[in-house]
Amino acid sequence: MIWRRHWVSRSETLYRDIASLRALGAGIEGEPGVGYILRPGFLLPPVMFTAEEVDALVLGSLWVADKAEAPMAEAARKAMARLTAVMPIELVDRGGGPICRCGAERTIPSRDN
Template sequence: MARTSRLLALLQILRAKRRPVTAAALAEELAVSERTLYRDIAELVAQGAPIQGEAGIGYVLRPGLFLPPLMLSEEETEAIVLGLRYVEQRGDDTLSRAASEAVAKIEAVLPPAALEIARNPVALPGPKRANFPENRVAIEVLRRAIRAQAKLRIDYGDLIGQATTRVIWPIAIGFMNETRSLAAWCELRQDFRHFRTDRIVAASEIGERYPGRRSQLVKTWRSQMDSLAKR
């Protein structure tokens, strides 16, 4: 592997690691000696890469480094564009606009060959759904509560139209082909529940943060969903 390619590969590996990784492990993954690895680390640091660590302990890439899209492979370019186009078609207004802007930013820095792949990809999203069920509560209200880890009081109508009032801890919004769904911990049921956003009649924050970390709730929820899927 040429040194330039190796340095880029090293950055990619560090970027994917959340915890310090030893020089020995990095050298093994790159198929180089530890001496070469140390030289590569020193070169990247000299060029401004925010790598923190030392020999014998491990290295980690601090936040703040952006690897430009022009480093993407053909398959990576297609995967990103496919995902963004899917969101552009099926996301709410905020996400749809953000996806469109992100595609434009990526295309602006791609070299000609990669730009051709982005604009004429092999993989395409399915046909856009004409209309989703109308929401009475804006998705942005739900998104804001999720980010703030704020408890919500909602009025929710079930399949037969019967309304209930619940206090929930919103953790994620699911975008399906036919509907959109809010995943949350329900204080009434003392369990995770999924609420179709078009059936949420009203929603308001009650001025309380739910306990713990949202990331841990999401982890528990995913584990529960995986267990149900295996049954």
């Protein structure tokens, strides 16, 4: 029975994930077939990206911010702001300047003109 193999595979994955979270210190109570509850106070560790993954996220977000309609463009800008706020500085500030510049660039007129 295909559905049984699928269910067994999914439930084994679930049990393995619960075991992994418990190993990280999550207060998960319960047992298979009964149910589980996550006690308050557990936070997952932050997600870390490689420099190449950051580049891919930034390029994709810059494209969306430039090409998409207003709501999606704004969502891309907000997502990048959130990501860069929690990234290590060496990933945010590679190459001597900010890795992410979302939004239209403006030229500020000088006072001399």
